[in-house]
Amino acid sequence: MDVMIYAANAGDRNERGMLGxxxxxxxxxxxxxxxxxxxxSPVAIVxxxxxxxxKAATPTLRLLARRVAEQLGDSGxxxxxxxxxxxxxxxxxPVASRYPDAAIVWFDAHGDCNVPTEDGAMRYLGGMVISGAAGEWDTGFGHGVDLANVILVGARDLDPPELERIDAGQIGLVPVGPDLGRRLARAIRGRRVYVHLDCDVLDAGLLATEYQSPNGLSYADLREAFEIxxxxxxxxxxxxxxxxxxxxxxxxxxxRLIDAISPVAEAIRSRWNS
Structure with a gap:
C-alpha cells in the first residue's frame, strides 16, 4: 500500500504547507x-x-476525493x-458515504465549522471544512457528515458561532487537559474512527504551523490520544x-510528531498487511 500526499493548494496562503x-x-x-x-504538485498562491x-483547488481536490474513495474500497x-x-x-x-456512523475525530486548535456569510467576512476556506462536509454550504464535493459524529480534540481558538454549536451539543469537544485519552475514549464510544490531525493542535512553538495557538497539546498528550x-x-x-x-x-x-502518531500509523500498516 502507499501513503497519499496531497501536494496541491487548498486555500494556502504560503507555500510551506504544500512543501510540508x-x-x-x-x-x-x-x-x-x-x-x-x-x-x-505545489502551485502559486491564489x-x-x-x-x-x-475554484482553483477544485480539479486536484476531485482527484483526491476519488483516491480516498478507492482506498476505502481497497484496503479500508x-x-x-x-x-x-x-x-x-x-x-x-467519501468517508461518511461508506461509514455514516464513524466518529470523525478532529484534532485542531480551531473549530473549522463556520459557514459563509453574506457580507463576505468569512474569507478562509479552512474555517468551513466540517460545516461544508455536513452540507451546510455547497462545497461541490458532496456532504453526508453528521455533526453529531464529530469530536473536536484540543480546540481552543473558537469563534462565537462555533462555541454555540459546542454548548448546544451539536458537536463534541474533548478539551486540552488531564486524562485526555480516557476522555477521548469515552467520546468515541467504541465506534470506528476517522482521524484528522491539524498540527496546530500542538502547543505554540512545538512545530511550525501557519497558526501558533498557546495552551495546546504536548507531544505526550498527542501520543496518549493516538494510543487510544x-x-x-x-x-x-x-x-x-x-x-x-x-x-x-x-x-x-x-x-517527534511522527513518533507521537506512530500507534495509529502502525495500526493502519497492520491492516494493510492483514
Whole structure:
C-alpha cells in the first residue's frame, strides 16, 4: 500500500504547507516501508477569498476525493498528508458515504465549522471544512457528515458561532487537559474512527504551523490520544498544516510528531498487511 500526499493548494496562503505535505508524507512512507503516492504538485498562491481558493483547488481536490474513495474500497484504511485542512472538504464525504456512523475525530486548535456569510467576512476556506462536509454550504464535493459524529480534540481558538454549536451539543469537544485519552475514549464510544490531525493542535512553538495557538497539546498528550485511537477500528488518518520550515527558514523536523502518531500509523500498516 502507499501513503497519499496531497501536494496541491487548498486555500494556502504560503507555500510551506504544500512543501510540508511532501516532506512529511515521504518520511512517514519511509518509516512504514511503504510507497508515497503524490496527488497534484505545489502551485502559486491564489489571492482572494474562499470562493477563488476553492475554484482553483477544485480539479486536484476531485482527484483526491476519488483516491480516498478507492482506498476505502481497497484496503479500508489509509494515511494522507495534505498542506491545509481545507482539503478535508474532499476527504470527509467519501468517508461518511461508506461509514455514516464513524466518529470523525478532529484534532485542531480551531473549530473549522463556520459557514459563509453574506457580507463576505468569512474569507478562509479552512474555517468551513466540517460545516461544508455536513452540507451546510455547497462545497461541490458532496456532504453526508453528521455533526453529531464529530469530536473536536484540543480546540481552543473558537469563534462565537462555533462555541454555540459546542454548548448546544451539536458537536463534541474533548478539551486540552488531564486524562485526555480516557476522555477521548469515552467520546468515541467504541465506534470506528476517522482521524484528522491539524498540527496546530500542538502547543505554540512545538512545530511550525501557519497558526501558533498557546495552551495546546504536548507531544505526550498527542501520543496518549493516538494510543487510544489505535485501539479502535481506524479508517484513515489525514495530517494537515505541517509546514516544511518556520517562516524564518529554520528547519521543522517531524520526528517527534511522527513518533507521537506512530500507534495509529502502525495500526493502519497492520491492516494493510492483514
Amino acid at each position: 505535505a511532501l516532506s512529511l508524507g515521504a518520511e512517514i512512507a519511509h518509516r512504514l516501508d511503504a510507497e508515497a503516492r503524490t496527488i497534484g 489571492e482572494g477569498g474562499w470562493v477563488d481558493q476553492l 484504511s489509509f494515511i494522507l498528508t495534505m498542506g491545509r485542512c481545507a482539503a478535508g472538504i474532499a476527504t470527509l464525504p 485511537l489505535a485501539e479502535h477500528d481506524v479508517l484513515g488518518l489525514e495530517i494537515a498544516e505541517y509546514e516544511a520550515s518556520w517562516p524564518d527558514g529554520r528547519p521543522n523536523p517531524p520526528d
